[in-house]
Amino acid sequence: MKKKYALFPGCLMPTEQYAYELSIRETLPLLDVELVDVEGFSCCGEPMKSVNQLLTLYLSARNLAIAQKHHLDLFVPCAMCHLALTECQHILEKNPAMKDRINDMLVAEDLAYTEKRHIVHTVDLLHDEIGVQKIKEHVKKPLQGVKIAVHYGCHILRPRELGRPDDSENPQKIEAILKALGAEPVNYPQKLDCCGAPLLANLPESALTKTGQKLQAIQEQGIQGLVDVCPWCHKMFDSRQTKAGETVAAKLDVPVVYLTQLLGVAFGLSAEKLGLDLNLSPVEKLQLEAAK
Amino acid sequence: MSIIDLTSMGEPQSEQRKELNDRLTKLQDEISDYCFQCARCTSGCEAHKLLELEPHKIVALLKRGLINELVNADVIWTCMTCLKCRERCPQRVAPVEILFALKNIAVANGKQIPGKYTAMLQSILSIGLIQDIQQTTTRTNKTVKREELGLPPLSKPTDVAKFQAGIMKIAMEKV
Ligand code: SF4
Ligand code: SF4
Numbered sequence: 001m002k003k004k005y006a007l008f009p010g011c012l013m014p015t016e017q018y019a020y021e022l023s024i025r026e027t028l029p030l031l032d033v034e035l036v037d038v039e040g041f042s043c044c045g046e047p048m049k050s051v052n053q054l055l056t057l058y059l060s061a062r063n064l065a066i067a068q069k070h071h072l073d074l075f076v077p078c079a080m081c082h083l084a085l086t087e088c089q090h091i092l093e094k095n096p097a098m099k100d101r102i103n104d105m106l107v108a109e110d111l112a113y114t115e116k117r118h119i120v121h122t123v124d125l126l127h128d129e130i131g132v133q134k135i136k137e138h139v140k141k142p143l144q145g146v147k148i149a150v151h152y153g154c155h156i157l158r159p160r161e162l163g164r165p166d167d168s169e170n171p172q173k174i175e176a177i178l179k180a181l182g183a184e185p186v187n188y189p190q191k192l193d194c195c196g197a198p199l200l201a202n203l204p205e206s207a208l209t210k211t212g213q214k215l216q217a218i219q220e221q222g223i224q225g226l227v228d229v230c231p232w233c234h235k236m237f238d239s240r241q242t243k244a245g246e247t248v249a250a251k252l253d254v255p256v257v258y259l260t261q262l263l264g265v266a267f268g269l270s271a272e273k274l275g276l277d278l279n280l281s282p283v284e285k286l287q288l289e290a291a292k
Numbered sequence: 293m294s295i296i297d298l299t300s301m302g303e304p305q306s307e308q309r310k311e312l313n314d315r316l317t318k319l320q321d322e323i324s325d326y327c328f329q330c331a332r333c334t335s336g337c338e339a340h341k342l343l344e345l346e347p348h349k350i351v352a353l354l355k356r357g358l359i360n361e362l363v364n365a366d367v368i369w370t371c372m373t374c375l376k377c378r379e380r381c382p383q384r385v386a387p388v389e390i391l392f393a394l395k396n397i398a399v400a401n402g403k404q405i406p407g408k409y410t411a412m413l414q415s416i417l418s419i420g421l422i423q424d425i426q427q428t429t430t431r432t433n434k435t436v437k438r439e440e441l442g443l444p445p446l447s448k449p450t451d452v453a454k455f456q457a458g459i460m461k462i463a464m465e466k467v
Pocket of ligand 2: 333336337338339340345347370371372373375376377378387391
């Protein structure tokens, strides 16, 4: 059965993290997911939480209201956006006064939030909705010999009470997906460490140090590479890897790929379709092309 | 509309400032009371080792009513919002939420907003997103833009005037 979702792109993925969007658009339809492009979405509001939480709530609510107008559930590939929308829905459902207040403001755009939507991220969409078995059936080129570490990203794991895509202390869903693709997930002590991205706005040096420390630990353990599922995490680990290395005085050389890129390679899609030339880290070291 | 409306919260927003203060008082009176200073939050804090943030001390200071000191302290801006403190606190205190409230008050009180937050806010106000389409480069140094990759047009607010009118209500809102 076909599943249908509005693709909620957020800000970062559609304005610079093109490899994530490309690989999402190439792989998910193969798994019977129909992605609908909807006009009018805005920032989820999460980046403004330190400045004005009411603004965060308002922006999230307007995006939920737009999805509602189209009678669509939401697929949200960014961890930050996923938390913002989920938390907003939680607040509006629990607090009728706040819901009224937000709806009073949404009138300006002829929008209203009245009913819950199903909100999924890449990890639960793949693991819970589509299922590992179905993924396995689509594998044409198993990723044999690819031994890789997993970075989940804080915002898809916590806070547990809001219902997150995976377990807050021992997430294993990406590992399960990787095994279905024929790859070998590698455990490492720093698995739950933050990527540093939330500090990029005001303390970029510290943000990059955080990134550098995690990558350095991975490199020192001789792990082949890292897989991630959030445009913010990927911006840090891949796009800014060289800079992150400078902050920890290390020459970093860790291939970093989106989970959906690996999915695509295993499904037999070309590197170009998956945006693999857009990764700035040395992904060729993973020898994905040689994967059979 | 300007950024000032949303951040410095001049006269029309006194209600919102009051609301923020009420929120903090509530955190202070009710929530921080549960804290028994076990420091479990600090032991797993992502900002602790690197930037000396000690969430349990933030809670302790709040409990003592030192709100002004906290609001003006740079350290509240070092939180990486990893949410581990909220997840792991045995008393459900959520220092990360206290930090968000403190930062919101700092902004509402007209304290300078650090770093790129102002630019992001400005961008949201004008196009609905924290940034517009960026040119990126490939590993082999070719420049690429979104449309060259065959990706569909960016989803963003279509009627910017209406979008701004909605946000304007936050700046002007009376509770
Ligand atoms: S973990 Fe909770 S109870 Fe323990 S010090 Fe931190 S806030 Fe207080
Ligand atoms: S959310 Fe902030 S205060 Fe809490 S543990 Fe993470 S970095 Fe520390």
